Every structure is written in C-alpha cells, then in structure tokens.
Amino acid sequence: MLLEILYRLPCCRRAVQFKSVSKRWLSVISNxxxxxxxxxxxRHYVCKFTHVFQNxxxxxxxxxxxxxxxxxxxxxxxxxxxxxxxxxxxxLPVLSLHYPVCIQASFxxxxxxxxxxxxxxxxxxxxxxxxxxxxxxxxxxxxDGTRTRVMIGFLCDPCIxxxxxxxxxxxxxxxxxxxxxxxxxxxxPEENTTQFQTQLQVQIFxxxxxxxxxxxxxxxxxxxxxxxxPIACYAGVIACNGMLHWVCVKDKxxxxxxxxxxxxxxxxCHYIHPPIDLSLRHYVSLGVFRRRLRxxxxxxxxxFSLWELEDYSNAGTWCMKQKVYxxxxxxxxxxxxxxxxxxxxxxxxxxxxxxxxxMTFLAFHPNDGDSVFLHCGNSVQLCNLRxxxxxxxxxxxxxxxSKFQLVQPSWPTPVPPLPLNAPSISN
Amino acid sequence: xxxxxxxxxxxxxxxENKNTKKVTLKSSDxxxxxxxxxxxxxxxxxxxxxxxxxxxxxxxxLSVKTTxxxxxxxxxxxxxxxENKNTKKVTLKSSDxxxxxxxxxxxxxxxxxxxxxxxxxANNEIPLPNVTSGILSRVIEYCKKHKEAAGESEPSVTSYTxxxxxxxxxxxxxxFVKVDQNTLFDLILAANYLDIKGLLxxxxxxxxxxxxxxxxxxxxxxxxxxxxxxxxxxxxVRKENQWAFE
Numbered sequence: 001m002l003l004e005i006l007y008r009l010p011c012c013r014r015a016v017q018f019k020s021v022s023k024r025w026l027s028v029i030s031n032x033x034x035x036x037x038x039x040x041x042x043r044h045y046v047c048k049f050t051h052v053f054q055n056x057x058x059x060x061x062x063x064x065x066x067x068x069x070x071x072x073x074x075x076x077x078x079x080x081x082x083x084x085x086x087x088x089x090x091x092l093p094v095l096s097l098h099y100p101v102c103i104q105a106s107f108x109x110x111x112x113x114x115x116x117x118x119x120x121x122x123x124x125x126x127x128x129x130x131x132x133x134x135x136x137x138x139x140x141x142x143x144d145g146t147r148t149r150v151m152i153g154f155l156c157d158p159c160i161x162x163x164x165x166x167x168x169x170x171x172x173x174x175x176x177x178x179x180x181x182x183x184x185x186x187x188x189p190e191e192n193t194t195q196f197q198t199q200l201q202v203q204i205f206x207x208x209x210x211x212x213x214x215x216x217x218x219x220x221x222x223x224x225x226x227x228x229x230p231i232a233c234y235a236g237v238i239a240c241n242g243m244l245h246w247v248c249v250k251d252k253x254x255x256x257x258x259x260x261x262x263x264x265x266x267x268x269c270h271y272i273h274p275p276i277d278l279s280l281r282h283y284v285s286l287g288v289f290r291r292r293l294r295x296x297x298x299x300x301x302x303x304f305s306l307w308e309l310e311d312y313s314n315a316g317t318w319c320m321k322q323k324v325y326x327x328x329x330x331x332x333x334x335x336x337x338x339x340x341x342x343x344x345x346x347x348x349x350x351x352x353x354x355x356x357x358x359m360t361f362l363a364f365h366p367n368d369g370d371s372v373f374l375h376c377g378n379s380v381q382l383c384n385l386r387x388x389x390x391x392x393x394x395x396x397x398x399x400x401x402s403k404f405q406l407v408q409p410s411w412p413t414p415v416p417p418l419p420l421n422a423p424s425i426s427n
Numbered sequence: 428x429x430x431x432x433x434x435x436x437x438x439x440x441x442x443e444n445k446n447t448k449k450v451t452l453k454s455s456d457x458x459x460x461x462x463x464x465x466x467x468x469x470x471x472x473x474x475x476x477x478x479x480x481x482x483x484x485x486x487x488x489l490s491v492k493t494t495x496x497x498x499x500x501x502x503x504x505x506x507x508x509x510e511n512k513n514t515k516k517v518t519l520k521s522s523d524x525x526x527x528x529x530x531x532x533x534x535x536x537x538x539x540x541x542x543x544x545x546x547x548x549a550n551n552e553i554p555l556p557n558v559t560s561g562i563l564s565r566v567i568e569y570c571k572k573h574k575e576a577a578g579e580s581e582p583s584v585t586s587y588t589x590x591x592x593x594x595x596x597x598x599x600x601x602x603f604v605k606v607d608q609n610t611l612f613d614l615i616l617a618a619n620y621l622d623i624k625g626l627l628x629x630x631x632x633x634x635x636x637x638x639x640x641x642x643x644x645x646x647x648x649x650x651x652x653x654x655x656x657x658x659x660x661x662x663x664v665r666k667e668n669q670w671a672f673e
Contacts, residue, residue, distance in 0.1 A: 001616065004631045008635035010639055016668050016670075017642070017672060018646060021643045021647055024655075131670055133669065
C-alpha cells in the first residue's frame with residue numbers, strides 16, 4: 001500500500017527524503033520496482049536540464065566549468081561567480097587533489113569524468129550523477145604515452161527487467177534503475193589525423209565484465225572510420241540507443257554515418273546513408289532528442305535544417321523535421337542589439353549575415369522537438385525552427401571548448417546501477 | 428392544480444431510425460414531452476387513448492400544469508428505464524455481518540467481485556471479510572456514482588487519472604475523500620482488496636497530496652510511524668541522499 005501512495009508523489013525529491021522516515025519506507029523507496037512505477041506514472045514529466053560548458057577538451061589542471069540550469073519555462077539560472085569552477089563536482093574525492101581533470105561525456109543526468117594521477121601511467125574514469133552526488137570509479141586504464149587524442153563514447157543501455165506483467169514488458173519497462181554501460185575510447189590514428197582509416201583502435205570498458213579491453217573495429221564496407229577528420233570531429237561521437245554514431249567522411253564530403261554497437265558487436269561497424277537533401281559539403285552537428293538521432297545543419301546565409309532518424313534498417317531512413325530559411329528568420333531584438341553594440345549602419349540582412357557567421361549548434365532542446373540552442377558569439381540563443389524565431393537566453397562569453405547537456409529524468413539515475421535481483425517488497 | 432380544462436394532444440410519431448415508438452405529450456401550457464410509447468403507457472389513461480387509436484386527433488382535457496406533467500413524466504420515464512435495465516442484483520456482506528444489495532453492474536466496478544461473479548462462485552451473497560460495513564457503504568456509494576456518470580456519457584470520460592476541472596465528478600470525488608485519516612486508509616485497503624482502480628487512484632493520490640508538503644518528521648507524526656532508525660543510521664541515510672534535503 002505504501003508503494004501505491006508514494007509513487008503518486010509529484011516529485012522525486014520528497015520521495016527520496018521520505019527514505020529517512022523509517023526502515024520500511026527506505027526499503028520500499030529504494031526498490032527498483034518502486035522506481036519503475038514512479039517513472040511510469042511521471043512518463044510525461046518535463047525534464048529539467050543543465051548546460052555544462054567546459055574550457056578544455058583535454059586533461060587540464062585549469063579545467064573550469066560553467067553551469068546553466070533551466071526551469072520548466074526555459075528560464076536560465078546561473079551564477080557568474082568566478083569561483084564556480086568544479087565545485088559542481090567537488091563530491092568527487094579526486095578533485096580535491098588538483099589533478100588534471102576533464103569531463104569527457106554525458107548521458108541523461110550522468111557525467112563521465114577523466115583524471116590522471118600526475119606522472120602515473122594510467123587514467124582514471126569516474127561516472128557520477130552530479131545531482132545526487134553519487135559516483136563510481138572505474139578500474140584504471142594504462143595510458144599509451146604517445147597518443148593524447150581520443151574521442152570518448154559513453155553508452156548506457158537500460159536493462160529490460162524481468163517483469164511480472166506482460167503489460168510492463170510491452171511498454172518497455174521505463175526505468176533507469178537498471179542499466180549496463182560502456183565507455184569507449186577511440187584512439188587517434190598515429191600519423192595524420194585526416195587519414196583514411198578502415199580500422200580503428202578502441203579501448204572499451206564494459207560494466208558487465210568490469211574491465212577494459214582493447215579491440216580493433218572495422219567495417220565490411222571498407223569505410224573511412226576515422227572520427228578525427230574535420231567534418232567528423234566537429235560533429236563528434238554521439239551516443240544514442242546504446243550505440244555510437246559519427247560522420248563518415250570521404251574526399252572532404254559526408255559520405256554517411258558510422259554506427260558502432262559494442263553491446264552487440266564490438267568489432268564491426270554499421271553504416272547509414274545521409275538524408276537525401278543533406279548538403280554533403282557543409283558541416284553538420286549530431287545530437288539526440290527523446291532517444292532519436294538527429295542531424296542539424298547550418299548553411300551559412302542559407303538555412304537551418306533538422307533531420308531525425310526514423311529507422312536504422314536498410315541503411316537508415318531519415319525524415320526532415322524542420323527547415324527554415326535564413327531570410328525568414330526572426331532575429332527579434334538580437335538584431336537591434338547587435339546593431340547598437342557594433343554601431344552598425346548595415347542593413348538588417350547584412351547584420352544578420354554577420355551574426356550568422358558566429359553561430360554554432362549547442363544542443364537540441366530536450367523538451368521541445370522544434371527548438372535548438374545555438375551559440376552566437378557572446379550569447380546563447382534558442383531558435384525555434386518551426387517559427388523561425390530566435391530568442392536570446394543569456395550572455396556567455398568565456399571560451400567553450402566542450403559542452404554537455406545534462407537532462408534530469410523524473411527519477412535520478414542511480415550510480416552505480418541497481419542490481420537486477422532486488423528483494424521483493426511487501427506492501 | 429389548475430382547474431381550467433385545456434387540450435392535451437397526444438400524437439404518435441414513428442421515428443424511422445429508432446425502434447422505440449414515441450409519443451408526444453403536450454401539457455396545458457403548451458410544453459411538449461416526447462417519450463417512449465411504452466413509458467407513456469404507464470399511464471392507464473394514455474394507454475387507453477393509444478389503444479383506442481384516437482390519439483391522432485383527440486384532445487384530452489387534462490388539468491395539469493407543465494411541471495406536474497414533466498415530473499410525472501420523468502417519474503414514469505425513470506421507472507421504466509430502471510425496469511428496462513439489467514437490474515440483476517447482488518448482495519455484498521461486510522465483515523461485521525451487514526448485507527448490502529446493489530445492482531450487479533455497480534458491484535462489477537470491483538474487479539475482485541467481477542471475477543467472483545463471472546466464475547460463478549457467487550450464490551446469493553458475496554462475503555467480503557476484509558471490509559467493514561461503514562467502509563463498504565462508502566465504497567458502494569463511490570461505485571454507484573461513478574457507474575452513473577459512466578452511463579450518462581461516453582465511457583472514456585471517466586478516466587482514472589483525469590484531473591480535468593470540467594469533469595463534474597472531480598468535485599464529488601474531492602468531497603468524497605474528506606474523511607478522517609483512518610477512514611481514508613481503510614478506503615485504500617478496501618479499494619486495493621476489491622480492485623477498484625479509480626477509487627485506489629483517488630484515495631492514494633489524496634494521501635500523497637497530504638504528504639507532499641511535509642518533512643519526514645512531520646510524516647511520522649501525522650501518520651503515527653515509529654522511527655526505527657538509530658540516530659547514526661538516520662544520519663547515514665540523510666547523508667547519502669543529501670541532495671534531496673537541500
């Protein structure tokens with residue numbers, strides 16, 4: 001009965017506080033079945049999310065991050081306090097030691113943080129949930145002194161739990177309580193980073209084996225798997241549906257996309273075609289919206305376009321979701337402000353083109369499928385691709401070398417994941 | 428009652444698309460009421476008129492005003508409707524021996540009772556040893572009300588998780604759960620035992636709403652829960668879940 005009442009609480013914070021009411025309450029609330037019912041009930045929860053900006057892409061003692069958190073109305077809250085560096089992560093004991101550190105990946109509300117004990121020959125990885133401040137440390141991985149560049153993929157795959165009812169099974173068992181994960185380190189090829197590579201050296205950590213191992217990944221189609229080539233590097237390696245995706249480049253053009261599914265096959269990659277109307281010579285950005293892979297392409301003075309992958313089979317089926325032409329976009333007072341600041345005597349069109357030049361993709365809005373966050377010079381803008389309206393969200397002028405979007409589900413993802421065989425609860 | 432005699436016209440209309448023959452009764456002050464012929468025939472007077480076949484042109488003098496006419500009509504209508512419905516009844520017996528006779532359709536709001544009936548295990552009485560009479564009567568009240576509402580409109584209107592303010596049941600439900608704590612918990616247990624989804628959802632949500640503004644200590648006080656943690660254990664739980672307390 002307790003379970004029936006508690007999962008109807010409106011937010012997880014209270015429910016977690018009530019763990020301290022009595023031992024019986026603790027056992028009910030900590031049980032994965034409870035979490036599943038809670039998340040199912042809150043299936044239409046509007047997620048809170050946070051942008052994390054980091055000033056580096058590599059291990060650095062001077063790593064610095066800024067956080068911007070959004071409420072349900074997309075109003076940002078953040079502090080300009082320069083002392084906020086890594087206090088966000090200060091629950092990680094290693095940070096107090098001032099080792100070089102770097103956030104390398106994120107998934108929902110989890111971050112993957114890398115650190116290296118100075119002069120030591122191994123890296124240490126931590127998976128943490130900065131909201132609950134729970135973390136776990138992976139076994140160390142030896143460094144290879146020569147290669148410093150890596151691309152990191154952090155894959156979480158929720159386990160479909162054994163469930164009592166067929167109904168649960170059908171609905172896909174919404175829960176983040178049980179999951180398996182992998183950390184994939186894609187090593188940069190030794191010589192020229194823009195070299196055509198039909199094979200990749202990777203190091204994979206699997207939560208199922210609890211160890212790192214080396215693997216060589218190839219593709220039956222003899223594709224160029226190199227994610228360090230300029231167009232591919234810009235888009236990065238994106239985790240979606242338990243698989244990694246990156247751009248496959250050939251002759252300075254986008255050929256398609258590489259799909260690496262280490263949970264099922266850690267030695268072969270798959271391939272998906274690009275969307276028919278994608279411009280193959282322009283840069284793209286990859287991202288995820290509600291567990292679907294998306295492409296965003298910004299063509300200077302042309303258009304913004306958005307595609308979503310509907311189906312992986314038959315080398316992929318894409319659907320164009322939005323396209324807005326540059327000339328139809330409403331820059332609002334961003335335009336006027338730019339003119340005021342720069343003292344420009346330019347026409348609107350010309351000013352727009354200048355602003356456009358500075359725009360880069362930041363993230364897909366986790367709750368609104370039509371909107372994207374763009375970094376525009378010194379500010380972050382929210383662009384609704386359906387209406388073409390640009391709205392300034394906040395100013396941010398420090399250098400951003402890497403960025404992550406943390407999305408908080410209705411129940412915080414446990415770290416480490418809960419064991420599958422939890423004792424059954426009595427009501 | 429007015430004494431002036433005026434005409435009451437009884438006309439027979441056969442609607443093509445309906446099976447039930449309808450008649451129209453017109454009161455002294457001109458208001459018309461269309462009713463099923465079978466319903467109208469509850470009135471012997473009208474029955475004779477219809478059977479005699481004089482209705483198309485005969486004017487009846489009935490000294491009735493509209494309100495009287497409509498009320499007697501509606502009484503007639505509702506009686507007939509009740510007769511037309513499946514009025515199979517079942518008897519539910521509470522743990523303290525009291526019997527409640529209810530329409531079978533109302534009782535079947537409870538999945539538990541539904542299965543008992545469908546399995547053919549219900550003779551005349553269904554014993555409910557886990558539910559006292561006080562609670563059972565309330566549960567029956569809930570089921571009746573919700574069954575009525577479902578019958579009057581689309582079945583999909585009564586959605587179990589509906590929180591629409593335009594749903595007229597919402598107000599009734601809110602009043603329904605304004606009871607003391609013990610009664611509320613007994614209702615939860617009964618709803619669970621009897622497997623009545625809507626009632627379970629309503630009662631649990633009510634308790635959850637009561638809880639949401641309270642600290643753990645207030646929860647213990649309100650619901651009389653013993654704190655079985657040692658101070659160290661409690662501090663440990665709080666520390667591990669620090670983030671929720673901030």
